[in-house]
Amino acid sequence: MNIVINGKAHSFECDNRTSLLDLLRNQFELTGTKKGCDHGQCGACTVILNGRRVNSCLTLAVMHDGDELTTIEGLGTPDQLSPLQRAFVERDAYQCGYCTPGQICSATAMLKEAAMSWPSAVTDDLDGGIMLSDEEIGERMSGNICRCAAYPNIVDAIRDVAGKGQ
Known part of the structure; x- marks a missing residue:
């Protein structure tokens, strides 16, 4: 194979x-x-x-x-991180780091899904572009659990890469 x-x-x-x-x-x-x-x-x-x-x-x-x-x-190397890997480091979006690879892979694909206007269960407008609110990101990332509860920083990192950072 x-x-x-x-x-x-x-x-x-x-x-x-x-x-x-x-x-x-x-x-x-x-x-x-x-x-x-x-x-x-x-x-x-x-x-x-x-x-x-x-x-x-x-x-x-x-x-x-x-x-x-x-x-x-x-997705990246230690010398050349992907944008999401870099954002996770900058936003301290991990604690123990165990879930981080799955979180980053999921977020990478999720950003592409949103860019293609694939709706989620909480998408309000099915005719316009996807606005990645905290609720939208939370729903789309709900299959990835962080036992250390780094969720706010994970959401911030994703928003930064999506161009919605504060």
């Missing part, structure tokens, strides 16, 4: 029961993606698959032959 991870093509073989998360961590040693609950409830394992965010613990690796995947390692 083949998959493109962070812009590089890879071949892989695995047990049919192997989750995408376990493939990333164990076979490709991409440990930035975290295993939190392993039930799709915390969002620590969020990655971007074919442009959409997914919980990698809930999908089987064998389902993704030919797909394109971006993990936290593919």
Whole structure:
């Protein structure tokens, strides 16, 4: 099977029961993606698959032959952070940091969704552009839990990158 991870093509073989998360961590040693609950409830394992965010613990690796995947390692490097990575640092939008890779991957995809005017459950105007209010960001990021409660700073970091910072 083949998959493109962070812009590089890879071949892989695995047990049919192997989750995408376990493939990333164990076979490709991409440990930035975290295993939190392993039930799709915390969002620590969020990655971007074919442009959409997914919980990698809930999908089987064998389902993704030919797909394109971006993990936290593919968004930036320590020397050249992505805009969201930089904003998370500047806004101190993490404490323990465990959820941070999933938060950043989710927010990266969420900003693209909003830019394409994809509505959420709280979107008021379905005909205009998406205004990323605190409520809108909170709804769109609701699948990513931060046990340290860094939510205000996470929202500020996302707003900064969206051009709505204060």
